[in-house]
Amino acid sequence: MKLNSVVFKLGATILFLQLIILIPLGFIILQLILNYSYTQTESQLLNLSEKYATEVESLDGEDHSRLLDHLTDMTDTSAAILNADGDITTKTHWDDAISNQFLSEAEQDRLQNGETISKEQTYNGTTYLKVAQPIMQSDGSHASVVLFSSFGLISSSIHNIIILVLLASLGAVVLAIGFTIFISKKLGAPLIEMEKAAKQIAEKQDFSVRVNYQANDEIGSLANAVNHLSRTLERYKNNRNEFFSNITHELKTPLTYVKGYANAVRHEMYQSKEERDEFLDIIENETDHISYLMDDMMDLSKIEEGKIDLNKETFDVNHLLDEMVRRTQFKADEKGLALRFEQPAQPTMLYADKSRIEQIVINLVENAVRYTESGSITLQARATKEGTEILVTDTGIGIRKEDIPYLFERFYRVDKSRSRANGGTGLGLSIVKYLVDMHDGTIDVDSEINIGTKIRLFFPVLDKDKEK
Numbered sequence: 001m002k003l004n005s006v007v008f009k010l011g012a013t014i015l016f017l018q019l020i021i022l023i024p025l026g027f028i029i030l031q032l033i034l035n036y037s038y039t040q041t042e043s044q045l046l047n048l049s050e051k052y053a054t055e056v057e058s059l060d061g062e063d064h065s066r067l068l069d070h071l072t073d074m075t076d077t078s079a080a081i082l083n084a085d086g087d088i089t090t091k092t093h094w095d096d097a098i099s100n101q102f103l104s105e106a107e108q109d110r111l112q113n114g115e116t117i118s119k120e121q122t123y124n125g126t127t128y129l130k131v132a133q134p135i136m137q138s139d140g141s142h143a144s145v146v147l148f149s150s151f152g153l154i155s156s157s158i159h160n161i162i163i164l165v166l167l168a169s170l171g172a173v174v175l176a177i178g179f180t181i182f183i184s185k186k187l188g189a190p191l192i193e194m195e196k197a198a199k200q201i202a203e204k205q206d207f208s209v210r211v212n213y214q215a216n217d218e219i220g221s222l223a224n225a226v227n228h229l230s231r232t233l234e235r236y237k238n239n240r241n242e243f244f245s246n247i248t249h250e251l252k253t254p255l256t257y258v259k260g261y262a263n264a265v266r267h268e269m270y271q272s273k274e275e276r277d278e279f280l281d282i283i284e285n286e287t288d289h290i291s292y293l294m295d296d297m298m299d300l301s302k303i304e305e306g307k308i309d310l311n312k313e314t315f316d317v318n319h320l321l322d323e324m325v326r327r328t329q330f331k332a333d334e335k336g337l338a339l340r341f342e343q344p345a346q347p348t349m350l351y352a353d354k355s356r357i358e359q360i361v362i363n364l365v366e367n368a369v370r371y372t373e374s375g376s377i378t379l380q381a382r383a384t385k386e387g388t389e390i391l392v393t394d395t396g397i398g399i400r401k402e403d404i405p406y407l408f409e410r411f412y413r414v415d416k417s418r419s420r421a422n423g424g425t426g427l428g429l430s431i432v433k434y435l436v437d438m439h440d441g442t443i444d445v446d447s448e449i450n451i452g453t454k455i456r457l458f459f460p461v462l463d464k465d466k467e468k
């Protein structure tokens, strides 16, 4: 595990938090117990010495030392009796570590005045609690009893507590490490997998990698995002490859014609001047075809890159369709087709980019003319509260049901040679679909073989456009 990994940082934070809580807590508990033991010992010694001081009236006789013996025995304390002059007369259970000079002058004076003394004193590194009590004698003078109790009892409990705190800290550290390992498995593994996947995508351009992690959390959605990214890039790459091979193919055909006929003209492989003009016409048509192809491709790439903006305005579709019919009339006339617009009485208002709607309609009308041998092409328009509808109906060759879903794909043509012969590039409907989508519209194809095709455009009235 690296020192700068998220998991390590998390583990260190957990450990740090634990110690921050455990150390003061241990300290507080220690203080509490120390205080408690101290007051306990002090009151015990005070009790003892008071009891002794009240029971004993004279230091003569054996009784008092027996009582002292008895009391100190029970409580494990060292005791000494001093007479009124401050000389030690008796010692019981004496701890040799305690110096014989255990009372200062000032303390002796205080005892003579009848005061009780309670004080901590350290000998040889051991701390004792010293309690001295004056004994009022029958002659009025003050003897005294001095008790010493070591903190042995207390320090052993402190010892226990320290061990407990240390054990608890150790337990906490083990827990934290365990938790960190668990988290590193749970968190770190998918993150590392995603890092690898991202590197694979960026450095090796391998878009087939997927992260195998499913969870309903942030890491899960990150994994989904990585997968989504690689899927999109994969699709993009495949599309691009397909697009390039299509373009190469589409350009090759006209170029072959141009080269072949140019060659034929150069070597005068024609029978008559008419035939030569025919060859030159073919060359001209094929270069036109390349030119259309370039225009369509430029359009498509601009649209796909999101480089075109819509200049929306409200206009009457009737004028636009009327104009379209007039402009394409000659193409219909060439094939002897009737082309008409059934203009409604009311204006058909639409909020859209006029030039783009024009582009859409021209493409549809050109297709209708291209794929109709006899009969008519009819344009219709209708505006309702929901939106605006434009219909282009022809009596042409029709499209098979199974081909309809693919019509909007780039370079998809049901009949390649027919399309080519009529100047089609196979890109028209892809461009139309993009433009319709940009307007949040829909395009539907309804067709029957040898009966005809009806294309329905619908542009809904959008809430966001209403205030305009």
Ligand SMILES: Nc1ncnc2c1ncn2[C@@H]1O[C@H](COP(=O)(O)OP(=O)(O)O)[C@@H](O)[C@H]1O
Binding pocket: 367, 368, 370, 371, 394, 396, 397, 398, 399, 407, 412, 413, 414, 415, 419, 420, 423, 424, 425, 426, 427, 428, 429, 430, 453
């Ligand atoms: N009105 C129609 N009638 C019959 N077939 C059509 C019609 N419009 C489009 N198609 C079919 O859809 C294909 C794709 O159309 P499009 O993208 O405009 O390419 P093209 O350059 O061939 O016109 C055409 O090649 C044709 O097979």
Ligand SMILES: [Mg+2]
Binding pocket: 363, 366, 367, 424, 425, 426, 427, 428, 429
């Ligand atoms: Mg077309």
